[in-house]
Amino acid sequence: MTAVETTGPVRVNHEGLRFRAFWTLFGTELRVWLREPTGVFFALIFPSLLLLGLGLAVPDFSKPMADAPPPWNEAPGITSYLPTIIALAVGTISLTTMPVQFATFREKGILKRLSTTPMPPQNLIGVHMVINVLALIVSAGAAVVGGMVVLGVPFAADPLVVLLVLVLSTTAMFSLGLLVAARAEKGQTASGLGMLIYFPSLMFSGVWVPLSVMPDWMQEIGLYLPLGAAAQGLTMGWFGNEGFPLAQVLVLAVWTLVLFPLGVKLFRWT
Template identity: 80%
Template sequence: MSAVETVRAPGAVRARRVRGFGTLLATELKVWLRDPTAVFFALVFPTGLLLGLGLAVPAFAEPMTEAPPPWNTAPGITSYLPTIIALAVGTIALTTMPVQFATFREKGVLKRLSTTPMPPQNLIGAHMLINVLALLVSCGASVVGALLVLDVPFAADPLTVLLVLVLATTAMFSLGMLVAARAEKGTTASGLGMLIYFPSLMFSGVWVPLSVMPDWMQTIGLYLPLGAAAQGLTAGWFGTDGFPLAQVLVLAAWTLVLFPLGVRLFRWS
């Protein structure tokens, strides 16, 4: 009986898809939801910040009288929504994801999986999917909250917003993967992630809104992935400055550089 298996096994393994991916994805999602810190930062923090500022700061509720119509009647928080979406992407990519991946390495999960028929690459793939899902929930909650609670008008150019969001996600997730590529421990990845996270937030307008950001900062921001994302999302939401071509190209370029680098440098044991 063993002899027959010996002959058949290699071809059979190659022919079928990897067994158990569905179970892996479902289990990892369940386990992911048990980590309150990750869930808070990935899902609650961006929307919470948006709603908190929108409801608590009177200036954000007042209309932007100096903006070109029809935006002159929209509340001030409107200009902050694209930044919040960029924040949601950046938070998952630079705080949640690298720590997860480095912890898998630290705990020996990647190495343990390499001894089974399930390649460790699929665990990372499953978590990319979970993070994309978290991102959609987080961004969705921000947008819905902004529209329903804060009376923010819907995007002028939703397709551009969507395109920039997709490219921002590929660029930032590639960056997150690179951050986690070599880290031996979760805490190392966390530290490195934070080192990139906080400057990124500054250039994407979390602390100084894009509308009042000095030109030199805007110029630097254009060449940074999260800065370009915030600018591109703003352009798509307001639709008054045309298509954000430079920002889209910058995000595509970061993706093309960072993704292969992250994959190549990633240590699987």
């Protein structure tokens, strides 16, 4: 057989083209994502709304924490709830937004459709990881700013510790979300499985029972769960009076190292 006479296939691998295509995909996906009001509400607004709602409605949350060590004895009670709300923002995006997104891409054949183009479907997952990180920054940022401006919550004592724990919480929880989405054939299946993990996780991260009054045995269990460790580590970083959250940081790092490769390995593209 001779080669095909007209323009034969060549592997087009211009990095510039790939780069532009990735950001075109990103821009389009972001715009389309913003058109889903419920998804956007839970990913971006729900945590701040819960924080402000509780802070303004529950009288105890606006009273100063009189028995806390200075300078925290002048901060409003809602302060101890802010780190939990940040953990809630991470948990909501990784367990409610992400798994449904990815499983729906699979269900609708979008991943398979991309496999037929020069743009590998891995890039779509990558784009949405970026979008979810941005959503998290907006969501957590809004909670912090809202808490400080509206409720008078003081800023973190150790912002770098908070940032470190936040980054590790994100990697651990996003890996968990990826794993939840790895096999589900339908968006609904992934949603159900995500919820099954989401609600207990919220319990151990202090959304239902604040960490400050949570029984010790629950805190013990929470330490070994990704979202529990996240809330505890964020709290320690925010108040800065219990030292560096070494155990929590290690737990989050281990979860990431276990869950991420597992999620990638089990992820089905069709």
